[in-house]
Amino acid sequence: MSWNLEVIEKSLVNEFIGRPLYYYPEIGSTNDEAFRLGIAGAPEGTVVIADSQTKGKGRLQRLWHSPPGSNIYTSILFRPNFAPDQAPRISIAAGVAVAEILSQYCPGLVQLKWPNDVLLNNKKLCGILAQIKTSANSIDFVVLGIGINVNIDYNQLPCEIQSIATSLAIETGREIGRMELIISLYENIAKWYKELMQSGFDTIKGKWLNFAPMISQNVQVMFRDELVRGKALGLDDDGSLIISTVNNGTVKVSAGDATIIKES
């Protein structure tokens, strides 16, 4: 089913996400476009949706496979009034919002992997990429990019990610309405962002931990060429992962790729 902006606009009841909303049949990256709009002064809540991306971005120059006609690629602009080091709270809140909505399609099977992956049956269903623009010691804006594999088939996934990626359609065996999904997603993100702004991080952190099997497990986190191993204890107030290591005591990791170490 193709996108219908008018329906999305009319269906949104929250006060700010999707006002305004920009749609592109094809774009380089919705994050790049939202970033450009942020610099041009676009208001909080501005949304970019694309049917396909030619340069969909992951972290660390990685690519996000973004073919047309099947998935969700969207970016939302936020202008939060907290310090830059608290910005990762927005990705964590978004992870909770996304996991809750995707759980409606596959109850009990959706998990969060620190920092930004949403997994279904241990395969990646969604990636979240937050990018921040700061000046002096304050946040100008945060662009929150979300890519969800909705209806893509196994055969449409590039070979190199077939064993690590999945989609809602692959797991449920049916086609899922992208419009309905994106509308409920924006509403839920608006709800959790409001919670973050008005009541702080505690409830969000608790919800996130409920979706995260990694906590209490032995994990390793790789960031560029640095490796940290230990037991994942929880999330800190800035969204970092707290790890108890053998040699260095308790450490906080703010970026990297985390995996649970399988005991043999």
Ligand code: BT5
């Ligand atoms: C992420 O990066 O998971 C963040 C992805 C964010 C994508 C959205 S789409 C809308 C917005 N606009 C953008 O340009 N980006 C955002 P990372 O953790 O670095 O994971 C990237 C890795 O995931 C790749 O190296 C592949 O291994 C894998 N991958 C690539 N495409 C995928 C896909 N469609 N589904 C599952 N895994 C994928």
